Amino acid sequence: MKVNEALAPAKVNLTLHVTGRRDDGYHLLDSLVVFADLGDHLRAGPADDLTLEVTGPMAAGVSAGPDNLVLRAARHLHPSRGARLTLDKHLPAAAGIGGGSSDAAAALRVLSRLWDLPLPGDCVVLGADVPVCLDPVAQRLSGIGERHIPAPGLPPLPAVLVNPGIAASTPAVFAALENRTNSPMPSKLPRLDTPREVASWLATQRNDLTAPARTVAPVIERCLSALHNARLARMSGSGATCFGLYDTRSDAEAAAKAIAQAEPDWWVREVTLNPPPSSSR
Template identity: 35%
Template sequence: MNTYLNLPAPAKLNLFLHVTGRKSDGMHLLESIFVLIDLRDQIDLEELPSGAIERVGDIEWDVEKDLCWRAAKLLQRLAPQKGCRITVRKQIPHGAGMGGGSSDAATCLIGLNRLWGLNLSRTELMRLGLELGADVPFFIFGQDAFAEGVGEVLTPCPIPDFKALVVFPNVSVPTAKVFGSPDLTRNTKSIRMLHFPGLVSAFPLALIGRNDLEPVTRSLCPAVEDAFRLMKPISRPRMTGSGSAVFSAVELGSEVCPLAPLPSGWKQWIVKSLKIHPLSGWIES
């Protein structure tokens, strides 16, 4: 049986996140820059001749709601006789706004595309990934990107290399509650109207835009507010996604010091940006 071990599923950071409007179906229109970082989950894929799809590892929810299992079922529509066992070893916390579940699903799509010999293109895999969630196509796109729409319209946007301190305050943010809040700003002016290339080249010395979800999340989750209070004296903290992780970015050659002590259960990492997804070469453009 063919097996791929330790496939990387890297996390992402949103350097900014603007809510620019709302579609007729209620989905929010966003603008953001997505950047890969070297914090990652690891995934094993083992081909099963039985045709079954098995999901093992640290799963604490209904398997039919699991994005890796659903990714395999999507691809199985093209190869009904194929099966696999998926093992996920998590490092990216659930509910941190770092795209862990979406990245895991993308790595499963990329790995199974190769394991099962389907030879789908990057565009085809991204289209399938969108059925699983708006962030999944980015991880298949596999490079720094300016995101529009609901997050699925991606344009390459190279960002200067950086390091960051990322702090996770051990809470999972209710994303639907954040987007449903009447206090959420939904009319931020498009950043395309500004001098976008200049803003990008100045990062991380100058931050880009803001995270429109941040004020709502801080009011809903006291632990996120605590993370900002701890980080503010030594950095310029910003929340990624809908939270709860908070990060501070610096130039690659600058020193980054961890916070000490952290409240019980909290986690922190010093991470580096990634220019390209480690599995990007596995996909035909």
């Protein structure tokens, strides 16, 4: 990618343990986060005014107005400087894969280079997922999202992402959560060398938002069933996107093809999670 371009990769919560709730209503999380080799594309050119154009296959319904997280991130970085921004949307919005947060983080990265400014330290105010998206590699996220440390060794993971085209509102899903104090992941995460080992270990962990998300969007059950031949099938974030993990890319490709045929209205993509550096599409 050129210096004024950035990939805003899909974020996937391999685990999402809700461990408590702060007085301000935000929830404490313990989550193993990885990124895909697929995402939105952001370009920035020099300009006097700040403008945004939203293009691409998933642009429908995404505002290009000041509420777009790309423009909010730009104004967070500098209140008045200009740039001509183009956001090519490939990820569904409000889908649990951090589309908006990853776009905001990409905007901070690109504009900090264009405007020669340091990255801000307080970007959690843009969204709980923005800090982890600033450095899109495998990480363990905690606090409400403001804390993250590199995750121990994980291999690249052949996977399929499935979204049924229903937006799951993150506040609505948190509001439907019954038990807000659940156990965290083990304090030391194991080193996992193969997709199979990852799937076996993840099966002992959870996404605590799955049950409330199913009440908000019952179609999530069908997404998980569609991934029945995966080593592990789970929801990401607050849904509705679910992911399946496979042993090989060809297994994932075959599964994606079959699901897309059975559910032509769904968004179905074969991806690699935690890809080797510089292999993004």
